[in-house]
Amino acid sequence: MRALSGFTLVELVVVIALTGIMVAVAAPRFANGDIFETRGDAGLLSSTLRYAQKTAIAQRKSVFVIHNDAVEPNTVSLCFDPNCGGAQVVINPETAGAYVLTFSRSVVVQSSNKGLGFDGLGRAVPNELATYTVTNRNNALQSVGISVEKNTGYVH
Incomplete structure (x- = not known):
C-alpha cells in the first residue's frame, strides 16, 4: 500500500500564520496613500x-491664480484682480462661494509664478512659462509637475 502524501493541519496553520504576519508588516508600505494624495491634488490644481483659463475667456477679462503661502498657506485662489480683493473673486459653481483650492496637509505646492493669470483670450499673463510642482512632504520622490505654456496658456 502506498503512503499518502500531503500537508498536515499543523503545517497549514503555521504557513497561514506566517503569511498573515508578513502581510501585516508589508501591506502598509505598499498601500501608502501618499502618492494618491499627491496625484489627486495635482489633478485638482490642473483642473x-x-x-481659470475658461473663466477668463468666458468673462472676457483677466483671471489670476493666486498662490501665496504667506497669506493663506497651502491654498490657491482665483480672482479677477491680481490682489484678490473683496468682490473680485471668482465664484466656485460647486459651493457658490469664493473659488479657493486647499491642498492636503501631506502635499507642498511650489510655483514659479505666484501671480499667474489668464487674459480674455486664455493666454498666460505675464507671457512666460509657469510651472507648478506638487510634492509629497513624506516622500520627495513623489512629485507631479504642471506647466502653463507662455504663448497659449495651455495647461499640461
Missing part, C-alpha cells in the same frame, strides 16, 4: 488652472 483649477483650466477653470
Whole structure:
C-alpha cells in the first residue's frame, strides 16, 4: 500500500500564520496613500488652472491664480484682480462661494509664478512659462509637475 502524501493541519496553520504576519508588516508600505494624495491634488490644481483659463475667456477679462503661502498657506485662489480683493473673486459653481483650492496637509505646492493669470483670450499673463510642482512632504520622490505654456496658456 502506498503512503499518502500531503500537508498536515499543523503545517497549514503555521504557513497561514506566517503569511498573515508578513502581510501585516508589508501591506502598509505598499498601500501608502501618499502618492494618491499627491496625484489627486495635482489633478485638482490642473483642473483649477483650466477653470481659470475658461473663466477668463468666458468673462472676457483677466483671471489670476493666486498662490501665496504667506497669506493663506497651502491654498490657491482665483480672482479677477491680481490682489484678490473683496468682490473680485471668482465664484466656485460647486459651493457658490469664493473659488479657493486647499491642498492636503501631506502635499507642498511650489510655483514659479505666484501671480499667474489668464487674459480674455486664455493666454498666460505675464507671457512666460509657469510651472507648478506638487510634492509629497513624506516622500520627495513623489512629485507631479504642471506647466502653463507662455504663448497659449495651455495647461499640461
